[in-house]
Amino acid sequence: MGMQGKQILVVDDEAPIRDMLRFGLERSGFRVSRAADVPSARLAVAQTHPDLLLLDWMLPAVSGIEYARELKAAATTRDLPIIMLTARGEEEDAVRGLNVGCDDYIAKPFSMPELVARIQAVLRRSVPGGESERIRVNGLEVDAASQRVTMSGEPVHLGPTEYRLLHFFVSHPERVYTREQVLDRVWGQNVYVEERTVDVHIRRLRKALAPHGCDAMIQTVRGTGYRFSEKHG
Amino acid sequence: MGMQGKQILVVDDEAPIRDMLRFGLERSGFRVSRAADVPSARLAVAQTHPDLLLLDWMLPAVSGIEYARELKAAATTRDLPIIMLTARGEEEDAVRGLNVGCDDYIAKPFSMPELVARIQAVLRRSVPGGESERIRVNGLEVDAASQRVTMSGEPVHLGPTEYRLLHFFVSHPERVYTREQVLDRVWGQNVYVEERTVDVHIRRLRKALAPHGCDAMIQTVRGTGYRFSEKHG
DNA sequence: CGCCGCTTGTCACACCGCTGTCACGGCTTG
DNA sequence: CAAGCCGTGACAGCGGTGTGACAAGCGGCG
The missing domain is CATH 3.40.50.2300 (Response regulator)
Known part of the structure; x- marks a missing residue:
């Protein structure tokens, strides 16, 4: 079509x-x-x-x-x-x-x-997606156009990789992703990096989100991978 | 893997x-x-x-x-x-x-x-739990996509094995399975573990479900194995 | 050109939750 | 009563995950 x-x-x-x-x-x-x-x-x-x-x-x-x-x-x-x-x-x-x-x-x-x-x-x-999307969940705001993240107005400083990681998770909430799938969709296909590298960037992302109290949204699913959810637990 | x-x-x-x-x-x-x-x-x-x-x-x-x-x-x-x-x-x-x-x-x-x-x-x-099935019975909800279990909204924390065990039972209700069958379908075909191990995980699953009052859905069939049923007794 | 700060990928280590097994005891069944 | 059958608590080993550290790459800036 x-x-x-x-x-x-x-x-x-x-x-x-x-x-x-x-x-x-x-x-x-x-x-x-x-x-x-x-x-x-x-x-x-x-x-x-x-x-x-x-x-x-x-x-x-x-x-x-x-x-x-x-x-x-x-x-x-x-x-x-x-x-x-x-x-x-x-x-x-x-x-x-x-x-x-x-x-x-x-x-x-x-x-x-x-x-x-x-x-x-x-x-x-390939995601044609509306270029200028702005996703908001629980006060966390991810603006694709400016590639900026704010938490209840406060700016959150993220590196490029952390930003893409967060953007991916925010756009796909309530789903578990294995480290391999995260690598495919955030780093790009056919790129070879260690799976454990995902852990490290998750940690960096959490650390950046922690002062704003929303690091609990990035959840570990033991034995599988990670999940983004606004619900606690 | x-x-x-x-x-x-x-x-x-x-x-x-x-x-x-x-x-x-x-x-x-x-x-x-x-x-x-x-x-x-x-x-x-x-x-x-x-x-x-x-x-x-x-x-x-x-x-x-x-x-x-x-x-x-x-x-x-x-x-x-x-x-x-x-x-x-x-x-x-x-x-x-x-x-x-x-x-x-x-x-x-x-x-x-x-x-x-x-x-x-x-x-x-592809994402795990591809066809995002979401099984609900008596307020107990098992969501394959997020790999999360909730009981009337309250999240229930389960280990990987307990989750797979519950997912299996919920997908096959009203039917008895021997320990051997459970091992085959939940643990995998070529894995050797003691049959009694199933008992232990059944117990752990029940303990996790007990605070929410739906541990009675995992029923023991003496001499055979276990059954999942929404009906009490 | 060299220095510096930032980002990134990898590693080693520690920790802790999960897992499988066993022994014991209560309970049912014959 | 004896023999199974099952629930339960305990426990050691393993493996998955968090974390700090480090070196390399890279761009900016003097």
């Missing part, structure tokens, strides 16, 4: 592939822009604000992996979905191990329907 | 494929149940609460796609992950399947390791 008309930026150094992808994707109802290397891609991202990036992992000068890491590091482009194009034989695990937070992989050669299917799956998964 | 032991429901009208899938998946540590058509699948979903659905897109009477749409439309089964099985060359249908809201698809013939990898990928990003 609303999936058609989405803008896709294809980044590949081989012109035939770019054209083939453009043809196939436009026939599926997407809008397509193209770039041959990373500098042009940077320009295109800044100018056209694509909804998804099709990124060849092997590019001249700056590799696709480096560029993906760069995009995932910047707050403004963190949520831009990326699908990596890899050549056959370049094991997924090899790419996965590089700690890029991209959303999916597809190996060349691939069929057009399969690519379209994966694009739609990723687009559906 | 927790990925093993997950329950997978295979829906396919061809018996050899069902059996092949069951064999392969069980060898990978999953629990497998099977259904040949959509009506049996509906029953199995309601009864066994699987963690993931392997759904053939081409089924007699009601197609897999229709069933998937039905599942994704209902709030209680919206989060139940679905992987579609398609035949080679039916990729366009796979696309339609993904539009329906399936989480992934895989084309027959496929390799077992690939299927297992896809399943684990989907399970990894």
Whole structure:
């Protein structure tokens, strides 16, 4: 439905592939822009604000992996979905191990329907959500637009990771999440960090929330993970 | 870790494929149940609460796609992950399947390791207690999504094992289970623990429920085992 | 260029709740 | 009465979690 008309930026150094992808994707109802290397891609991202990036992992000068890491590091482009194009034989695990937070992989050669299917799956998964949301619960207020958190008016200082962690929990209350799932949804998919790292950031988040007396909302579910709830206990 | 032991429901009208899938998946540590058509699948979903659905897109009477749409439309089964099985060359249908809201698809013939990898990928990003079931009986409420138990609003603190034990009994009321059966369904199939251990956890569960006055729902059936019933006596 | 503060991921350690087992005693059944 | 069967308290071991510390990365600033 609303999936058609989405803008896709294809980044590949081989012109035939770019054209083939453009043809196939436009026939599926997407809008397509193209770039041959990373500098042009940077320009295109800044100018056209694509909804998804099709990124060849092997590019001249700056590799696709480096560029993906760069995009995932910047707050403004963190949520831009990326699908990596890899050549056959370049094991997924090899790419996965590089700690890029991209959303999916597809190996060349691939069929057009399969690519379209994966694009739609990723687009559906990505939260289009109203950009300027402001969630409030029990006096705790999380403003997505300004990335600021206040507790009954008092500002709460959080690091970037703690903020995203809190934002995730506040948007998904009354549910248990395992450490692995938290990593997937807060750190990004295909990023490898220790599961116990979640514990540490939970602790930092609690410590920041404690002076305001709402650290009890982040609850430990022993044997499983963590849960956000406004109810005590 | 927790990925093993997950329950997978295979829906396919061809018996050899069902059996092949069951064999392969069980060898990978999953629990497998099977259904040949959509009506049996509906029953199995309601009864066994699987963690993931392997759904053939081409089924007699009601197609897999229709069933998937039905599942994704209902709030209680919206989060139940679905992987579609398609035949080679039916990729366009796979696309339609993904539009329906399936989480992934895989084309027959496929390799077992690939299927297992896809399943684990989907399970990894799915939430626990996927189809957020919320069972209520006599004021006692067991919420799978938040993994929390409340008695007329008051939270009841339970350890992991007691929670699983109660969840099992609440989902299977009015029926006697031997200690061995309870061990199989709550502890897992290949775990060796003394049968009397069940007694101890029953006792702990009762003690946690006692302050709320509903410990009588866990009933002893002398010479056999235990039963959960809302009726007293 | 170097210094500094902030953030982040990881580790080691301590603690404590959970778990499985046992022994004892009360109770039912034959 | 004897023999099971079950509830209960106790207990040791383990494992999951909280916590402080630390080094590396990174950007800002002089």
